[in-house]
Amino acid sequence: MYYHALVLMRRASRLSCGLVALLVCFETFTAAQDKPAAATAVDTLADAIAAAASDLDRQALLDRAPALVTVDLRKALVVRAIQFQSQRRLAAAEGAYLAAAQVSHQIGDAEGEGLALNGIGVEEQLQGRYAPALEWYAKALAVQQALGDEAGQAKTLHNAGIVHAAQAEYAEALDFYQRALALDERIGDSRLTVRTLNSIALAQRARGDHALALRIHFRALAIAEATNDVEARVGLLNNVGTDYRSERNDPLALEYFERALTLNEARKDMAGVSQALNNIGAIQADDHRLAQALENYRRSLAIKETLGDKIGAARTLTNIAVVEGDLEQYDQALEHLNLALAAREALNDRPGLGQSWVNFSVTYAAKGDYPRAADAAARAVSITAEFGSPRDVIEAKVAAGHAYRGLKQPAAARAAFEDAIAVVEGRRGEIAGGGTEQARFFEANISPYRSLAELLIEQGASEDAFRVAESASARVLLDVLSSGPQTVTKAMTPAEVTEERSLARKLAALNRASPGQPAQLQAARRAYEALEAKLYATHSDLQVHRGEVPALTVAECAVLMRNSRTALVKYMTTKDTTYMFVVTRPAAPPSAPQLAVYSIPVKALDLAARVRRFREHVAARDLGFAAEARALHATLLKPAQRELAGKDTLVLVPDGVLWELPFQALQPRADRYLIEDLAISYAPSLTVLREMTRSKPRRRTEETLLAFGNPALEPSPSSTPPDRDDELKPLPDAERQVRALGQLYGRDARVYVGAAAREARVKAEAPRARILHLATHGMVDDASPMYSHLVLARTPADQDDGVLEAWELMKLDLQAELVVLSACDTARGRAGAGEGVMGLTWALFVAGSPATVVSQWSVESASTTRLMLAFHGAIKASLDRGHDLTGKARALQRASVSLLHDAQYRHPFYWAGFVLVGDGT
Numbered sequence: 001m002y003y004h005a006l007v008l009m010r011r012a013s014r015l016s017c018g019l020v021a022l023l024v025c026f027e028t029f030t031a032a033q034d035k036p037a038a039a040t041a042v043d044t045l046a047d048a049i050a051a052a053a054s055d056l057d058r059q060a061l062l063d064r065a066p067a068l069v070t071v072d073l074r075k076a077l078v079v080r081a082i083q084f085q086s087q088r089r090l091a092a093a094e095g096a097y098l099a100a101a102q103v104s105h106q107i108g109d110a111e112g113e114g115l116a117l118n119g120i121g122v123e124e125q126l127q128g129r130y131a132p133a134l135e136w137y138a139k140a141l142a143v144q145q146a147l148g149d150e151a152g153q154a155k156t157l158h159n160a161g162i163v164h165a166a167q168a169e170y171a172e173a174l175d176f177y178q179r180a181l182a183l184d185e186r187i188g189d190s191r192l193t194v195r196t197l198n199s200i201a202l203a204q205r206a207r208g209d210h211a212l213a214l215r216i217h218f219r220a221l222a223i224a225e226a227t228n229d230v231e232a233r234v235g236l237l238n239n240v241g242t243d244y245r246s247e248r249n250d251p252l253a254l255e256y257f258e259r260a261l262t263l264n265e266a267r268k269d270m271a272g273v274s275q276a277l278n279n280i281g282a283i284q285a286d287d288h289r290l291a292q293a294l295e296n297y298r299r300s301l302a303i304k305e306t307l308g309d310k311i312g313a314a315r316t317l318t319n320i321a322v323v324e325g326d327l328e329q330y331d332q333a334l335e336h337l338n339l340a341l342a343a344r345e346a347l348n349d350r351p352g353l354g355q356s357w358v359n360f361s362v363t364y365a366a367k368g369d370y371p372r373a374a375d376a377a378a379r380a381v382s383i384t385a386e387f388g389s390p391r392d393v394i395e396a397k398v399a400a401g402h403a404y405r406g407l408k409q410p411a412a413a414r415a416a417f418e419d420a421i422a423v424v425e426g427r428r429g430e431i432a433g434g435g436t437e438q439a440r441f442f443e444a445n446i447s448p449y450r451s452l453a454e455l456l457i458e459q460g461a462s463e464d465a466f467r468v469a470e471s472a473s474a475r476v477l478l479d480v481l482s483s484g485p486q487t488v489t490k491a492m493t494p495a496e497v498t499e500e501r502s503l504a505r506k507l508a509a510l511n512r513a514s515p516g517q518p519a520q521l522q523a524a525r526r527a528y529e530a531l532e533a534k535l536y537a538t539h540s541d542l543q544v545h546r547g548e549v550p551a552l553t554v555a556e557c558a559v560l561m562r563n564s565r566t567a568l569v570k571y572m573t574t575k576d577t578t579y580m581f582v583v584t585r586p587a588a589p590p591s592a593p594q595l596a597v598y599s600i601p602v603k604a605l606d607l608a609a610r611v612r613r614f615r616e617h618v619a620a621r622d623l624g625f626a627a628e629a630r631a632l633h634a635t636l637l638k639p640a641q642r643e644l645a646g647k648d649t650l651v652l653v654p655d656g657v658l659w660e661l662p663f664q665a666l667q668p669r670a671d672r673y674l675i676e677d678l679a680i681s682y683a684p685s686l687t688v689l690r691e692m693t694r695s696k697p698r699r700r701t702e703e704t705l706l707a708f709g710n711p712a713l714e715p716s717p718s719s720t721p722p723d724r725d726d727e728l729k730p731l732p733d734a735e736r737q738v739r740a741l742g743q744l745y746g747r748d749a750r751v752y753v754g755a756a757a758r759e760a761r762v763k764a765e766a767p768r769a770r771i772l773h774l775a776t777h778g779m780v781d782d783a784s785p786m787y788s789h790l791v792l793a794r795t796p797a798d799q800d801d802g803v804l805e806a807w808e809l810m811k812l813d814l815q816a817e818l819v820v821l822s823a824c825d826t827a828r829g830r831a832g833a834g835e836g837v838m839g840l841t842w843a844l845f846v847a848g849s850p851a852t853v854v855s856q857w858s859v860e861s862a863s864t865t866r867l868m869l870a871f872h873g874a875i876k877a878s879l880d881r882g883h884d885l886t887g888k889a890r891a892l893q894r895a896s897v898s899l900l901h902d903a904q905y906r907h908p909f910y911w912a913g914f915v916l917v918g919d920g921t
Contacts, residue, residue, distance in 0.1 A: 042068055046076035049099050050092065058099050074103045074112040081119055094123035114143040114152045121159060128347055130163050137163070151192070154183035158196050161203075168350050168387035170203045177203065194220045194232045198239060205243065206351070206389055214243040234263045234272055241279060246391065250283050257283070274303035278316055288605070290323050297323065314343040314352060318359055325359075330367050337363065354383035354392050361399040370406035377403045381416075390427050391445070394420045398448050405455055413455055420448035446472050450574055457579060462597045463554045466581050469572045471551035473653065473685030552687040554583060557593045560651065560689060561585045562921065567644055568686060569637075570653040573604050578655075582640045583686075584647070598639040608657040610635075615660050619857035621909045626667060629908075633666040633674065649889065650678040651920065653685055662856055664896065664915070665908035673900060673908065679893040681920025684845075692850035692919045704748035704879070705872075706769035709738030711757035711776055711793035711802070728791060733861035734775035737822065737868055741773060744869070744876055759792040759800040767813050770885065771875070772849070773820040775868075778840070788839045790821065806843040814848035817885045818875070821854045822868050822914075841917045851888055851918035863899060863910040870895035889920030 045061065045068050052058040062069060081096035097119035104112035121136030137160045144152040161176030177200045184192040197220035205213035217240045224232040241256030257279040264272030281296035297320045304313040321336035337359055344352040357380035364373035377400035384392040401416035424445045449472035456465035557568055564587035572579040578600040585593050614632055617625040636658075637644065644650070652663055659682075664675040674680070683689040710731040735753045742751035750769075752761060757776070766772050777791040794802035821840060844852050853871070855864075874891035892914065899911040
């Protein structure tokens with residue numbers, strides 16, 4: 001009767017449930033290790049039962065051999081069930097488990113009965129029959145509780161949690177997981193503990209708590225590494241990578257995905273290989289490496305289809321469709337989206353359905369089919385509201401906003417965009433990590449701000465659009481400036497302090513090592529960044545506090561314009577259009593600031609290509625730059641020629657790739673450069689600029705100028721940073737430069753050159769200087785901008801490595817009103833959407849300096865010395881007149897013009913490389 005009841009229950013479940021694939025499967029059984037060594041008759045019977053065509057045939061075989069119905073037969077049947085499961089022969093696996101349950105019940109083997117009932121639940125779960133799976137788990141749990149089998153209970157509770165998670169019932173899932181975790185820890189099973197922690201983290205991530213997910217994943221990874229649990233370690237590497245990916249920390253995400261791929265390939269785990277390929281493809285797609293992304297997605301899809309992973313295949317089909325949409329192959333994209341949708345509907349994958357409808361809406365909108373786009377978006381909003389993550393909700397509402405905008409329903413569009421912004425603002429304080437991680441998160445979620453600003457411009461609400469655009473600019477930097485940076489070291493445990501010091505020493509050693517170790521250096525950098533991220537994830541008090549500084553209004557821009565000859569120009573780039581906000585102040589009363597907005601019809605990718613081509617021509621001293629200099633001026637500034645007429649000061653807020661453009665080298669007409677007409681400064685945002693210009697309490701400084709030049713470099717090969725192939729050379733012009741500056745400022749200056757220009761001395765004395773000048777080699781790391789650095793001297797006794805990196809600069813408490821980095825490429829860094837350039841300049845702002853002069857390319861030393869002496873000469877003259885340290889942008893303009901009027905230095909390569917970022921007044 002017992003066996004027939006099991007068979008009837010299984011048949012009923014197949015009639016009532018559709019096919020649903022399991023998202024995450026937990027291997028519940030270890031009985032394969034218990035296979036009897038010599039049991040020929042038992043094995044023969046187990047093989048026959050496993051090969052039987054029907055349930056009745058299996059029962060008949062059991063009835064004919066009652067003497068063999070023993071624990072050994074139950075173990076043999078479980079071994080075969082596991083084998084079938086690994087081969088995706090799920091019906092055969094379920095039959096073997098049913099037979100094992102019958103044997104266990106017949107001989108009174110309660111432990112085996114609970115295990116087999118759990119196995120039946122797993123097979124139902126794998127086939128998407130969730131309700132009957134929970135019923136089988138309940139039966140298994142009852143048997144295991146009666147027996148007092150805590151390990152069995154932990155496994156069953158965990159599996160029940162997975163069923164609830166697969167249906168987006170995360171509160172119920174977490175309840176089962178926590179009960180399982182308590183048992184795991186009580187019995188001391190590290191393997192089960194790791195897997196349960198992983199599932200808890202996945203559920204928290206699905207609920208949108210990425211900080212908590214990352215913290216729990218790190219806890220699980222530490223246990224897996226300590227116990228050499230390779231299988232768990234591989235999965236956790238992928239999951240930690242996904243946590244970082246969700247917060248737009250793609251460099252760290254890629255590091256973890258590649259580690260997972262390597263381990264999976266070595267283990268020949270094709271499911272793991274497929275997952276890693278898919279994850280790597282996603283990063284490549286975001287980086288516009290579309291051909292590479294498609295290749296990895298297709299490889300991943302082929303593996304998933306071979307393995308029968310239907311839900312994984314649906315996700316990869318969606319990823320392929322997104323790339324095809326980027327390539328404007330809309331019909332192919334819709335075909336793949338329909339395949340993915342059909343699979344997700346059959347599998348009842350409700351979170352996936354929400355994502356599918358978002359992608360349908362985006363694709364239809366790109367085709368101009370707005371009614372269908374709106375219908376798809378409405379479905380997406382409904383589903384994601386109940387089952388989606390915060391990111392899913394944001395994307396659904398943005399898709400709805402674009403559809404309504406296409407349908408000429410601005411009120412509905414605005415409401416949708418504002419709802420999406422509210423979700424972003426609610427999430428910003430929860431991001432795991434410091435300023436860099438916060439910036440990456442905001443970069444990933446900037447779309448609703450820009451979409452709303454575009455809509456407002458279209459509706460003629462220009463001032464509202466301006467404020468929305470400002471609210472999307474340099475938000476993380478603004479938070480730090482308004483509330484102060486957090487000190488990580490204060491919250492570290494002794495073990496974390498030891499780890500941090502060890503990693504810092506390793507970084508220093510690799511920075512001093514030969515150039516043949518770039519891989520080791522990158523690994524050490526990633527390890528240090530991972531430690532920082534882990535610290536922010538595990539110490540919530542370290543998260544960058546959200547400043548409550550409101551975005552600047554047009555009227556409030558008056559504080560940034562001392563007279564009517566100043567213009568503020570802010571750019572906002574989108575996929576198809578660049579917008580220019582121009583704020584001016586009329587000379588005649590009333591002199592309230594006025595706003596003009598211009599839409600520039602240029603695609604972001606085309607603009608990026610033009611900007612980079614022009615910059616490369618100038619940096620290479622190419623004489624063919626002039627045509628593009630005039631063309632870019634016509635595109636980016638000529639629309640505002642009426643507002644800019646009669647102005648002598650220009651404050652620029654670039655966006656994205658425009659941070660790479662030397663505006664000062666643009667030509668309003670032949671043989672006339674913009675710098676000849678305007679003193680130019682740059683700012684991450686106008687709101688940030690206002691914060692910089694506000695009076696900051698500054699300690700009395702001991703000297704006006706602190707300068708370092710031509711630091712002594714260690715003998716080859718250690719004088720060559722590991723990320724460069726060419727050995728660094730001495731900088732005699734830089735030494736002459738700082739010595740001349742010392743003479744200019746006289747007794748108010750302190751100058752260090754050669755062996756005295758040490759990193760340790762910069763860290764010790766820089767906080768006491770009013771002006772800090774560093775004439776050294778500089779290196780840019782675009783992928784990891786906080787590792788961009790300046791090369792300085794060191795002694796064997798120094799703990800420092802002679803490489804002053806951006807993350808170290810951030811820790812200095814600078815009183816300097818001006819920092820000059822007369823090195824190569826010091827203006828560069830990662831130009832993220834909204835945040836501006838993260839690198840040396842960003843770090844100096846955080847450290848406390850409101851203005852920095854930096855270079856946009858590798859400069860020539862002799863012309864740089866001449867420009868710097870002219871610049872400082874103007875600064876010193878202002879100070880001698882009893883003025884505050886003012887007129888910085890004007891001083892740089894005069895120095896630049898003095899060079900370009902010299903025939904030897906007429907080419908912008910010599911004078912246009914240096915820019916002032918921050919307060920130029």
